[in-house]
Amino acid sequence: MMKPSSLHAPSKFWYLCLFACIFLFSSAVYAEDFSQRTVVDVSISQEADGSIQLSWNPVPNAAGYKVYHSPQANPANATDWSLVARVGSPGYNAMASSNHGFYRVTWYTLPPNAANFALVEGGTINNGTSELMVSTLHMSRHEVTQLEYQSVTGINPSYHPYNYGIGALFPVWNVSWFDAIVYCNLRSLQEGLTPCFSYANYGTNPASWPSDWTSEWGDQSLLHCNMDAGGYRLPTKVEWEFAARGGNNTHNYLYSGSNNIDDVGWYWANWGYVFLAPHTVNGLDPNEIGIYDMSGNLYEWVWTNPDRNSTSSRIDPQESQLRLGYERYVMGGAWMSPVSDCTVNHGFWTNAGNGNSGIGFRVCLAP
Numbered sequence: 198m199m200k201p202s203s204l205h206a207p208s209k210f211w212y213l214c215l216f217a218c219i220f221l222f223s224s225a226v227y228a229e230d231f232s233q234r235t236v237v238d239v240s241i242s243q244e245a246d247g248s249i250q251l252s253w254n255p256v257p258n259a260a261g262y263k264v265y266h267s268p269q270a271n272p273a274n275a276t277d278w279s280l281v282a283r284v285g286s287p288g289y290n291a292m293a294s295s296n297h298g299f300y301r302v303t304w305y306t307l308p309p310n311a312a313n314f315a316l317v318e319g320g321t322i323n324n325g326t327s328e329l330m331v332s333t334l335h336m337s338r339h340e341v342t343q344l345e346y347q348s349v350t351g352i353n354p355s356y357h358p359y360n361y362g363i364g365a366l367f368p369v370w371n372v373s374w375f376d377a378i379v380y381c382n383l384r385s386l387q388e389g390l391t392p393c394f395s396y397a398n399y400g401t402n403p404a405s406w407p408s409d410w411t412s413e414w415g416d417q418s419l420l421h422c423n424m425d426a427g428g429y430r431l432p433t434k435v436e437w438e439f440a441a442r443g444g445n446n447t448h449n450y451l452y453s454g455s456n457n458i459d460d461v462g463w464y465w466a467n468w469g470y471v472f473l474a475p476h477t478v479n480g481l482d483p484n485e486i487g488i489y490d491m492s493g494n495l496y497e498w499v500w501t502n503p504d505r506n507s508t509s510s511r512i513d514p515q516e517s518q519l520r521l522g523y524e525r526y527v528m529g530g531a532w533m534s535p536v537s538d539c540t541v542n543h544g545f546w547t548n549a550g551n552g553n554s555g556i557g558f559r560v561c562l563a564p
Contacts, residue, residue, distance in 0.1 A: 247293030283333035339478035340368035364475025374549040375411040385428030393430040411467040431500040442483030454484030462493025469532035489564035495557035496527040531555040
């Protein structure tokens with residue numbers, strides 16, 4: 198899908214360029230396979246403001262689409278294409294530019310074990326000082342369960358003397374931030390996905406990482422997250438809050454899905470004081486985009502970047518000013534929480550090795 202340097206090119210030329218670009222896409226041989234399917238019925242039009250609109254028909258069973266850009270008509274390598282957007286539905290608007298270059302659109306599906314993930318369409322969220330962009334991703338509708346965790350790691354760390362909160366459909370607890378990172382990579386490896394997390398030059402398999410990487414004297418800045426690798430990872434603080442608010446479908450509720458906490462969240466007064474443990478997942482109403490338990494049940498670990506020099510657009514710039522050290526952030530409320538802890542923007546820092554009965558996590562995917 199090519200745009201000539203002039204924004205005033207005749208419409209007939211647009212379609213000739215579109216046909217030529219599709220031909221190039223289908224005939225080129227790349228050194229690296231995109232592992233996605235190219236959408237070939239893309240049409241292109243110029244808007245009044247100088248932007249261009251890419252449009253295409255829905256692809257059956259597609260979970261979403263990726264839009265790539267290149268200044269070259271036929272790049273020799275797949276790495277010469279830059280991923281510019283993920284969208285959940287057909288269509289993408291490219292802002293006005295003197296030279297739009299070439300675009301490629303691919304579609305993707307989710308792994309079979311991630312079928313119960315909610316689409317979180319990209320949008321913006323205010324962090325109190327500025328508007329932050331959130332890219333499209335897929336968020337687990339529920340906290341990672343004990344069954345899911347044990348099937349990946351071989352253990353269930355959750356424990357209660359009377360077995361309250363223990364079982365396949367209860368969320369896993371007694372997990373540290375480090376446990377959550379390991380789970381994400383192991384699950385990615387088991388399902389044939391590229392893991393997001395790597396440690397220094399030790400690769401992505403946690404079994405190969407040094408034994409002291411989880412210690413207080415370990416160098417946490419050596420832990421890196423490739424947000425776009427395609428595997429499972431923790432959502433960032435910003436992504437988590439955006440999803441908790443209902444994404445682009447938000448009704449601006451106080452809690453995730455309602456202004457009445459008893460509709461959407463398990464906390465001390467409606468559950469915890471009796472059982473002293475979490476409830477099964479998906480036990481109350483979901484929020485506007487079909488995600489459960491973001492205002493209670495368990496606090497949830499999120500990704501806060503140990504690398505203060507990160508330029509990732511997915512990280513809130515304010516995080517570079519926050520204390521990192523051996524502490525990591527949790528969001529939401531929990532079964533032992535007062536109702537004030539259950540709002541959509543509630544969170545706090547805690548020891549990264551602190552696995553207790555009030556903390557769990559959920560995962561996301563950006564295929």
